[in-house]
Amino acid sequence: MEKDISNRKEQANFFAQKGGKLRNVAATMREKIEELEEDKVDIRREDKTIPAFTIGNQDISHPAVRFESVFIVKDHKRIGKKFELILRKKMHLLITGPNGIGKSTLLEALYNGTEKGMKIENGTIIGYYRQDFSTLDFDASAYDVLKEVALDATDQDIRGAAARFLITGDLLAAKVSSLSEGQKGLLSFARFTLQKPGLLILDEPTNHINFRHLPVIAKALDKYEGAMILVSHMPEFVKQIRIDEELDLGKIG
Incomplete structure:
Protein backbone atom coordinates (compact mmCIF):
# COMPACT_ATOMS: atom_id res chain seq x y z
CA MET A 1 0.00 0.00 0.00
CA ASP A 47 -3.15 -5.36 13.02
CA LYS A 48 -2.90 -5.14 16.80
CA THR A 49 -4.44 -7.81 19.00
CA ILE A 50 -6.69 -6.77 21.84
CA PRO A 51 -5.34 -7.61 25.32
CA ALA A 52 -6.98 -10.12 27.64
CA PHE A 53 -10.17 -8.80 29.22
CA THR A 54 -13.03 -9.91 31.42
CA ILE A 55 -16.76 -9.22 31.29
CA GLY A 56 -18.17 -8.63 34.74
CA ASN A 57 -21.68 -9.78 35.48
CA GLN A 58 -24.72 -8.51 37.32
CA ASP A 59 -25.09 -10.38 40.59
CA ILE A 60 -28.60 -11.82 40.41
CA SER A 61 -30.10 -14.53 42.59
CA HIS A 62 -33.15 -15.14 40.39
CA PRO A 63 -33.04 -17.09 37.09
CA ALA A 64 -32.08 -15.04 34.04
CA VAL A 65 -34.33 -16.87 31.56
CA ARG A 66 -37.18 -19.36 31.83
CA PHE A 67 -37.90 -21.58 28.82
CA GLU A 68 -41.08 -23.61 28.49
CA SER A 69 -41.05 -23.71 24.70
CA VAL A 70 -39.13 -22.42 21.70
CA PHE A 71 -39.83 -22.39 17.97
CA ILE A 72 -38.22 -23.24 14.67
CA VAL A 73 -38.83 -21.53 11.34
CA LYS A 74 -40.01 -23.66 8.42
CA ASP A 75 -41.42 -22.29 5.16
CA HIS A 76 -41.39 -18.82 6.75
CA LYS A 77 -43.68 -20.01 9.57
CA ARG A 78 -42.91 -20.45 13.26
CA ILE A 79 -43.49 -23.93 14.65
CA GLY A 80 -43.58 -24.25 18.42
CA LYS A 81 -41.47 -26.90 20.17
CA LYS A 82 -41.45 -27.90 23.82
CA PHE A 83 -38.21 -27.05 25.59
CA GLU A 84 -37.91 -26.61 29.33
CA LEU A 85 -34.89 -24.98 30.89
CA ILE A 86 -34.20 -22.49 33.64
CA LEU A 87 -31.07 -20.55 32.75
CA ARG A 88 -29.31 -19.24 35.81
CA LYS A 89 -26.15 -17.34 36.63
CA LYS A 90 -22.99 -19.16 35.44
CA MET A 91 -24.94 -21.27 32.90
CA HIS A 92 -23.92 -21.15 29.24
CA LEU A 93 -26.44 -22.32 26.62
CA LEU A 94 -25.38 -23.07 23.02
CA ILE A 95 -28.10 -22.97 20.34
CA THR A 96 -27.31 -24.90 17.17
CA GLY A 97 -29.15 -26.01 14.04
CA PRO A 98 -28.98 -25.71 10.26
CA ASN A 99 -29.07 -22.38 8.46
CA GLY A 100 -32.56 -20.96 8.07
CA ILE A 101 -34.09 -22.76 11.03
CA GLY A 102 -34.54 -19.55 12.98
CA LYS A 103 -31.69 -19.25 15.48
CA SER A 104 -31.35 -15.48 15.11
CA THR A 105 -35.13 -15.04 15.00
CA LEU A 106 -35.41 -17.00 18.26
CA LEU A 107 -32.84 -14.79 19.99
CA GLU A 108 -34.59 -11.65 18.79
CA ALA A 109 -37.96 -12.90 20.03
CA LEU A 110 -36.45 -13.75 23.41
CA TYR A 111 -34.88 -10.30 23.72
CA ASN A 112 -38.07 -8.50 22.65
CA GLY A 113 -40.30 -10.65 24.86
CA THR A 114 -42.69 -11.54 22.03
CA GLU A 115 -42.99 -15.29 22.75
CA LYS A 116 -44.98 -16.56 25.75
CA GLY A 117 -42.91 -19.74 26.10
CA MET A 118 -39.67 -17.99 26.98
CA LYS A 119 -39.08 -15.05 29.25
CA ILE A 120 -36.18 -13.01 30.53
CA GLU A 121 -36.78 -12.29 34.20
CA ASN A 122 -37.48 -8.71 35.20
CA GLY A 123 -34.46 -6.80 36.43
CA THR A 124 -31.96 -8.74 34.35
CA ILE A 125 -29.42 -6.53 32.56
CA ILE A 126 -29.04 -7.81 29.00
CA GLY A 127 -26.02 -7.55 26.73
CA TYR A 128 -27.12 -8.41 23.19
CA TYR A 129 -24.68 -8.88 20.30
CA ARG A 130 -26.61 -8.77 17.05
CA GLN A 131 -25.12 -9.56 13.66
CA ASP A 132 -26.36 -6.23 12.27
CA PHE A 133 -25.34 -4.26 15.41
CA SER A 134 -28.83 -2.71 15.53
CA THR A 135 -28.68 -2.50 19.33
CA LEU A 136 -26.14 0.30 18.81
CA ASP A 137 -27.28 3.84 18.03
CA PHE A 138 -25.66 4.49 14.65
CA ASP A 139 -26.21 8.26 14.97
CA ALA A 140 -24.42 8.49 18.31
CA SER A 141 -20.67 8.68 18.84
CA ALA A 142 -18.78 5.59 19.95
CA TYR A 143 -18.11 7.37 23.25
CA ASP A 144 -21.81 8.05 23.87
CA VAL A 145 -22.72 4.44 23.03
CA LEU A 146 -20.35 3.32 25.76
CA LYS A 147 -21.44 6.00 28.22
CA GLU A 148 -25.08 4.93 27.76
CA VAL A 149 -24.47 1.62 29.57
CA ALA A 150 -21.69 2.76 31.92
CA LEU A 151 -23.82 4.55 34.48
CA ASP A 152 -21.27 4.54 37.29
CA ALA A 153 -18.13 4.77 35.14
CA THR A 154 -15.87 7.81 34.94
CA ASP A 155 -14.67 9.40 31.73
CA GLN A 156 -11.35 7.65 32.31
CA ASP A 157 -13.10 4.28 32.72
CA ILE A 158 -14.93 4.73 29.41
CA ARG A 159 -11.84 5.80 27.50
CA GLY A 160 -9.83 2.97 29.05
CA ALA A 161 -12.42 0.38 28.05
CA ALA A 162 -12.55 1.74 24.52
CA ALA A 163 -8.76 1.74 24.21
CA ARG A 164 -8.56 -1.94 25.17
CA PHE A 165 -10.66 -2.64 22.09
CA LEU A 166 -8.62 -0.33 19.82
CA ILE A 167 -11.29 2.40 19.81
CA THR A 168 -9.22 5.51 20.42
CA GLY A 169 -8.90 9.15 19.41
CA ASP A 170 -10.89 9.99 16.31
CA LEU A 171 -12.76 6.68 16.39
CA LEU A 172 -14.12 7.37 19.86
CA ALA A 173 -15.56 10.68 18.69
CA ALA A 174 -16.86 9.30 15.39
CA LYS A 175 -20.44 8.24 14.74
CA VAL A 176 -21.03 4.51 15.07
CA SER A 177 -22.28 4.48 11.47
CA SER A 178 -18.81 5.48 10.24
CA LEU A 179 -17.01 2.59 11.98
CA SER A 180 -16.05 -0.56 10.12
CA GLU A 181 -18.03 -3.72 10.90
CA GLY A 182 -15.05 -5.08 12.83
CA GLN A 183 -14.86 -1.90 14.91
CA LYS A 184 -18.57 -2.11 15.68
CA GLY A 185 -17.98 -5.65 16.93
CA LEU A 186 -15.15 -4.56 19.22
CA LEU A 187 -17.23 -1.62 20.40
CA SER A 188 -19.96 -4.07 21.39
CA PHE A 189 -17.55 -6.03 23.57
CA ALA A 190 -16.24 -2.81 25.11
CA ARG A 191 -19.87 -2.05 26.03
CA PHE A 192 -20.25 -5.42 27.73
CA THR A 193 -17.20 -4.79 29.94
CA LEU A 194 -18.77 -1.53 31.14
CA GLN A 195 -22.34 -2.81 31.27
CA LYS A 196 -21.70 -5.95 33.37
CA PRO A 197 -24.82 -7.78 32.13
CA GLY A 198 -26.60 -10.58 33.95
CA LEU A 199 -27.40 -12.18 30.58
CA LEU A 200 -25.32 -12.21 27.42
CA ILE A 201 -27.11 -13.02 24.15
CA LEU A 202 -24.54 -13.55 21.41
CA ASP A 203 -25.63 -14.00 17.80
CA GLU A 204 -22.56 -14.96 15.73
CA PRO A 205 -20.08 -12.85 17.73
CA THR A 206 -17.18 -13.88 15.46
CA ASN A 207 -18.71 -12.23 12.39
CA HIS A 208 -16.67 -9.27 11.09
CA ILE A 209 -14.07 -9.47 13.87
CA ASN A 210 -10.38 -9.89 13.02
CA PHE A 211 -9.29 -13.49 13.57
CA ARG A 212 -6.45 -12.30 15.85
CA HIS A 213 -8.96 -11.22 18.48
CA LEU A 214 -11.05 -14.40 18.57
CA PRO A 215 -8.98 -16.45 21.07
CA VAL A 216 -9.00 -13.46 23.46
CA ILE A 217 -12.78 -13.06 23.12
CA ALA A 218 -13.36 -16.80 23.53
CA LYS A 219 -11.37 -16.81 26.77
CA ALA A 220 -13.39 -13.90 28.14
CA LEU A 221 -16.67 -15.66 27.30
CA ASP A 222 -15.41 -18.92 28.79
CA LYS A 223 -14.78 -17.16 32.10
CA TYR A 224 -17.99 -15.11 32.03
CA GLU A 225 -20.01 -15.91 35.18
CA GLY A 226 -23.39 -14.59 34.15
CA ALA A 227 -25.99 -16.47 32.10
CA MET A 228 -25.11 -16.74 28.42
CA ILE A 229 -26.85 -17.82 25.21
CA LEU A 230 -24.56 -18.33 22.23
CA VAL A 231 -25.12 -18.94 18.53
CA SER A 232 -21.98 -19.49 16.45
CA HIS A 233 -21.12 -21.22 13.20
CA MET A 234 -17.45 -21.65 14.23
CA PRO A 235 -16.86 -24.94 16.11
CA GLU A 236 -13.23 -24.04 16.80
CA PHE A 237 -14.41 -20.88 18.58
CA VAL A 238 -17.13 -22.66 20.55
CA LYS A 239 -14.68 -25.36 21.70
CA GLN A 240 -12.80 -22.72 23.67
CA ILE A 241 -15.89 -21.73 25.67
CA ARG A 242 -17.53 -23.61 28.54
CA ILE A 243 -20.95 -24.85 27.43
CA ASP A 244 -23.36 -26.28 30.02
CA GLU A 245 -26.47 -26.89 27.90
CA GLU A 246 -27.11 -27.27 24.17
CA LEU A 247 -30.33 -26.75 22.24
CA ASP A 248 -30.18 -28.21 18.72
CA LEU A 249 -33.14 -26.73 16.84
CA GLY A 250 -32.62 -29.25 14.07
CA LYS A 251 -33.24 -32.20 16.38
CA ILE A 252 -35.77 -30.88 18.88
CA GLY A 253 -38.95 -32.97 18.97
Whole structure:
Protein backbone atom coordinates (compact mmCIF):
# COMPACT_ATOMS: atom_id res chain seq x y z
CA MET A 1 0.00 0.00 0.00
CA GLU A 2 2.89 2.39 0.77
CA LYS A 3 4.28 1.95 -2.76
CA ASP A 4 0.85 2.45 -4.33
CA ILE A 5 0.29 5.69 -2.40
CA SER A 6 3.75 6.96 -3.37
CA ASN A 7 3.13 6.24 -7.06
CA ARG A 8 -0.26 7.95 -6.97
CA LYS A 9 1.29 11.05 -5.35
CA GLU A 10 3.89 11.29 -8.13
CA GLN A 11 1.17 10.99 -10.78
CA ALA A 12 -1.02 13.60 -9.06
CA ASN A 13 1.89 16.05 -8.88
CA PHE A 14 2.68 15.46 -12.56
CA PHE A 15 -0.92 16.13 -13.66
CA ALA A 16 -1.19 19.20 -11.39
CA GLN A 17 1.80 20.77 -13.09
CA LYS A 18 0.28 20.30 -16.56
CA GLY A 19 -2.63 22.60 -15.73
CA GLY A 20 -6.01 22.75 -17.45
CA LYS A 21 -8.32 19.75 -17.09
CA LEU A 22 -5.46 17.67 -15.76
CA ARG A 23 -5.58 19.72 -12.55
CA ASN A 24 -9.07 18.33 -11.93
CA VAL A 25 -7.70 14.84 -12.46
CA ALA A 26 -4.93 15.60 -9.97
CA ALA A 27 -7.48 16.85 -7.40
CA THR A 28 -9.50 13.64 -7.74
CA MET A 29 -6.36 11.55 -7.36
CA ARG A 30 -5.37 13.42 -4.21
CA GLU A 31 -8.79 12.74 -2.68
CA LYS A 32 -8.24 9.04 -3.37
CA ILE A 33 -4.75 9.25 -1.83
CA GLU A 34 -6.25 10.73 1.35
CA GLU A 35 -8.71 7.81 1.55
CA LEU A 36 -5.88 5.30 1.10
CA GLU A 37 -3.83 6.95 3.83
CA GLU A 38 -6.82 6.78 6.20
CA ASP A 39 -7.24 3.10 5.34
CA LYS A 40 -3.54 2.58 6.04
CA VAL A 41 -4.02 3.95 9.56
CA ASP A 42 -7.01 1.64 10.12
CA ILE A 43 -5.05 -1.38 8.91
CA ARG A 44 -2.19 -0.59 11.29
CA ARG A 45 -4.65 -0.19 14.15
CA GLU A 46 -6.44 -3.46 13.34
CA ASP A 47 -3.15 -5.36 13.02
CA LYS A 48 -2.90 -5.14 16.80
CA THR A 49 -4.44 -7.81 19.00
CA ILE A 50 -6.69 -6.77 21.84
CA PRO A 51 -5.34 -7.61 25.32
CA ALA A 52 -6.98 -10.12 27.64
CA PHE A 53 -10.17 -8.80 29.22
CA THR A 54 -13.03 -9.91 31.42
CA ILE A 55 -16.76 -9.22 31.29
CA GLY A 56 -18.17 -8.63 34.74
CA ASN A 57 -21.68 -9.78 35.48
CA GLN A 58 -24.72 -8.51 37.32
CA ASP A 59 -25.09 -10.38 40.59
CA ILE A 60 -28.60 -11.82 40.41
CA SER A 61 -30.10 -14.53 42.59
CA HIS A 62 -33.15 -15.14 40.39
CA PRO A 63 -33.04 -17.09 37.09
CA ALA A 64 -32.08 -15.04 34.04
CA VAL A 65 -34.33 -16.87 31.56
CA ARG A 66 -37.18 -19.36 31.83
CA PHE A 67 -37.90 -21.58 28.82
CA GLU A 68 -41.08 -23.61 28.49
CA SER A 69 -41.05 -23.71 24.70
CA VAL A 70 -39.13 -22.42 21.70
CA PHE A 71 -39.83 -22.39 17.97
CA ILE A 72 -38.22 -23.24 14.67
CA VAL A 73 -38.83 -21.53 11.34
CA LYS A 74 -40.01 -23.66 8.42
CA ASP A 75 -41.42 -22.29 5.16
CA HIS A 76 -41.39 -18.82 6.75
CA LYS A 77 -43.68 -20.01 9.57
CA ARG A 78 -42.91 -20.45 13.26
CA ILE A 79 -43.49 -23.93 14.65
CA GLY A 80 -43.58 -24.25 18.42
CA LYS A 81 -41.47 -26.90 20.17
CA LYS A 82 -41.45 -27.90 23.82
CA PHE A 83 -38.21 -27.05 25.59
CA GLU A 84 -37.91 -26.61 29.33
CA LEU A 85 -34.89 -24.98 30.89
CA ILE A 86 -34.20 -22.49 33.64
CA LEU A 87 -31.07 -20.55 32.75
CA ARG A 88 -29.31 -19.24 35.81
CA LYS A 89 -26.15 -17.34 36.63
CA LYS A 90 -22.99 -19.16 35.44
CA MET A 91 -24.94 -21.27 32.90
CA HIS A 92 -23.92 -21.15 29.24
CA LEU A 93 -26.44 -22.32 26.62
CA LEU A 94 -25.38 -23.07 23.02
CA ILE A 95 -28.10 -22.97 20.34
CA THR A 96 -27.31 -24.90 17.17
CA GLY A 97 -29.15 -26.01 14.04
CA PRO A 98 -28.98 -25.71 10.26
CA ASN A 99 -29.07 -22.38 8.46
CA GLY A 100 -32.56 -20.96 8.07
CA ILE A 101 -34.09 -22.76 11.03
CA GLY A 102 -34.54 -19.55 12.98
CA LYS A 103 -31.69 -19.25 15.48
CA SER A 104 -31.35 -15.48 15.11
CA THR A 105 -35.13 -15.04 15.00
CA LEU A 106 -35.41 -17.00 18.26
CA LEU A 107 -32.84 -14.79 19.99
CA GLU A 108 -34.59 -11.65 18.79
CA ALA A 109 -37.96 -12.90 20.03
CA LEU A 110 -36.45 -13.75 23.41
CA TYR A 111 -34.88 -10.30 23.72
CA ASN A 112 -38.07 -8.50 22.65
CA GLY A 113 -40.30 -10.65 24.86
CA THR A 114 -42.69 -11.54 22.03
CA GLU A 115 -42.99 -15.29 22.75
CA LYS A 116 -44.98 -16.56 25.75
CA GLY A 117 -42.91 -19.74 26.10
CA MET A 118 -39.67 -17.99 26.98
CA LYS A 119 -39.08 -15.05 29.25
CA ILE A 120 -36.18 -13.01 30.53
CA GLU A 121 -36.78 -12.29 34.20
CA ASN A 122 -37.48 -8.71 35.20
CA GLY A 123 -34.46 -6.80 36.43
CA THR A 124 -31.96 -8.74 34.35
CA ILE A 125 -29.42 -6.53 32.56
CA ILE A 126 -29.04 -7.81 29.00
CA GLY A 127 -26.02 -7.55 26.73
CA TYR A 128 -27.12 -8.41 23.19
CA TYR A 129 -24.68 -8.88 20.30
CA ARG A 130 -26.61 -8.77 17.05
CA GLN A 131 -25.12 -9.56 13.66
CA ASP A 132 -26.36 -6.23 12.27
CA PHE A 133 -25.34 -4.26 15.41
CA SER A 134 -28.83 -2.71 15.53
CA THR A 135 -28.68 -2.50 19.33
CA LEU A 136 -26.14 0.30 18.81
CA ASP A 137 -27.28 3.84 18.03
CA PHE A 138 -25.66 4.49 14.65
CA ASP A 139 -26.21 8.26 14.97
CA ALA A 140 -24.42 8.49 18.31
CA SER A 141 -20.67 8.68 18.84
CA ALA A 142 -18.78 5.59 19.95
CA TYR A 143 -18.11 7.37 23.25
CA ASP A 144 -21.81 8.05 23.87
CA VAL A 145 -22.72 4.44 23.03
CA LEU A 146 -20.35 3.32 25.76
CA LYS A 147 -21.44 6.00 28.22
CA GLU A 148 -25.08 4.93 27.76
CA VAL A 149 -24.47 1.62 29.57
CA ALA A 150 -21.69 2.76 31.92
CA LEU A 151 -23.82 4.55 34.48
CA ASP A 152 -21.27 4.54 37.29
CA ALA A 153 -18.13 4.77 35.14
CA THR A 154 -15.87 7.81 34.94
CA ASP A 155 -14.67 9.40 31.73
CA GLN A 156 -11.35 7.65 32.31
CA ASP A 157 -13.10 4.28 32.72
CA ILE A 158 -14.93 4.73 29.41
CA ARG A 159 -11.84 5.80 27.50
CA GLY A 160 -9.83 2.97 29.05
CA ALA A 161 -12.42 0.38 28.05
CA ALA A 162 -12.55 1.74 24.52
CA ALA A 163 -8.76 1.74 24.21
CA ARG A 164 -8.56 -1.94 25.17
CA PHE A 165 -10.66 -2.64 22.09
CA LEU A 166 -8.62 -0.33 19.82
CA ILE A 167 -11.29 2.40 19.81
CA THR A 168 -9.22 5.51 20.42
CA GLY A 169 -8.90 9.15 19.41
CA ASP A 170 -10.89 9.99 16.31
CA LEU A 171 -12.76 6.68 16.39
CA LEU A 172 -14.12 7.37 19.86
CA ALA A 173 -15.56 10.68 18.69
CA ALA A 174 -16.86 9.30 15.39
CA LYS A 175 -20.44 8.24 14.74
CA VAL A 176 -21.03 4.51 15.07
CA SER A 177 -22.28 4.48 11.47
CA SER A 178 -18.81 5.48 10.24
CA LEU A 179 -17.01 2.59 11.98
CA SER A 180 -16.05 -0.56 10.12
CA GLU A 181 -18.03 -3.72 10.90
CA GLY A 182 -15.05 -5.08 12.83
CA GLN A 183 -14.86 -1.90 14.91
CA LYS A 184 -18.57 -2.11 15.68
CA GLY A 185 -17.98 -5.65 16.93
CA LEU A 186 -15.15 -4.56 19.22
CA LEU A 187 -17.23 -1.62 20.40
CA SER A 188 -19.96 -4.07 21.39
CA PHE A 189 -17.55 -6.03 23.57
CA ALA A 190 -16.24 -2.81 25.11
CA ARG A 191 -19.87 -2.05 26.03
CA PHE A 192 -20.25 -5.42 27.73
CA THR A 193 -17.20 -4.79 29.94
CA LEU A 194 -18.77 -1.53 31.14
CA GLN A 195 -22.34 -2.81 31.27
CA LYS A 196 -21.70 -5.95 33.37
CA PRO A 197 -24.82 -7.78 32.13
CA GLY A 198 -26.60 -10.58 33.95
CA LEU A 199 -27.40 -12.18 30.58
CA LEU A 200 -25.32 -12.21 27.42
CA ILE A 201 -27.11 -13.02 24.15
CA LEU A 202 -24.54 -13.55 21.41
CA ASP A 203 -25.63 -14.00 17.80
CA GLU A 204 -22.56 -14.96 15.73
CA PRO A 205 -20.08 -12.85 17.73
CA THR A 206 -17.18 -13.88 15.46
CA ASN A 207 -18.71 -12.23 12.39
CA HIS A 208 -16.67 -9.27 11.09
CA ILE A 209 -14.07 -9.47 13.87
CA ASN A 210 -10.38 -9.89 13.02
CA PHE A 211 -9.29 -13.49 13.57
CA ARG A 212 -6.45 -12.30 15.85
CA HIS A 213 -8.96 -11.22 18.48
CA LEU A 214 -11.05 -14.40 18.57
CA PRO A 215 -8.98 -16.45 21.07
CA VAL A 216 -9.00 -13.46 23.46
CA ILE A 217 -12.78 -13.06 23.12
CA ALA A 218 -13.36 -16.80 23.53
CA LYS A 219 -11.37 -16.81 26.77
CA ALA A 220 -13.39 -13.90 28.14
CA LEU A 221 -16.67 -15.66 27.30
CA ASP A 222 -15.41 -18.92 28.79
CA LYS A 223 -14.78 -17.16 32.10
CA TYR A 224 -17.99 -15.11 32.03
CA GLU A 225 -20.01 -15.91 35.18
CA GLY A 226 -23.39 -14.59 34.15
CA ALA A 227 -25.99 -16.47 32.10
CA MET A 228 -25.11 -16.74 28.42
CA ILE A 229 -26.85 -17.82 25.21
CA LEU A 230 -24.56 -18.33 22.23
CA VAL A 231 -25.12 -18.94 18.53
CA SER A 232 -21.98 -19.49 16.45
CA HIS A 233 -21.12 -21.22 13.20
CA MET A 234 -17.45 -21.65 14.23
CA PRO A 235 -16.86 -24.94 16.11
CA GLU A 236 -13.23 -24.04 16.80
CA PHE A 237 -14.41 -20.88 18.58
CA VAL A 238 -17.13 -22.66 20.55
CA LYS A 239 -14.68 -25.36 21.70
CA GLN A 240 -12.80 -22.72 23.67
CA ILE A 241 -15.89 -21.73 25.67
CA ARG A 242 -17.53 -23.61 28.54
CA ILE A 243 -20.95 -24.85 27.43
CA ASP A 244 -23.36 -26.28 30.02
CA GLU A 245 -26.47 -26.89 27.90
CA GLU A 246 -27.11 -27.27 24.17
CA LEU A 247 -30.33 -26.75 22.24
CA ASP A 248 -30.18 -28.21 18.72
CA LEU A 249 -33.14 -26.73 16.84
CA GLY A 250 -32.62 -29.25 14.07
CA LYS A 251 -33.24 -32.20 16.38
CA ILE A 252 -35.77 -30.88 18.88
CA GLY A 253 -38.95 -32.97 18.97
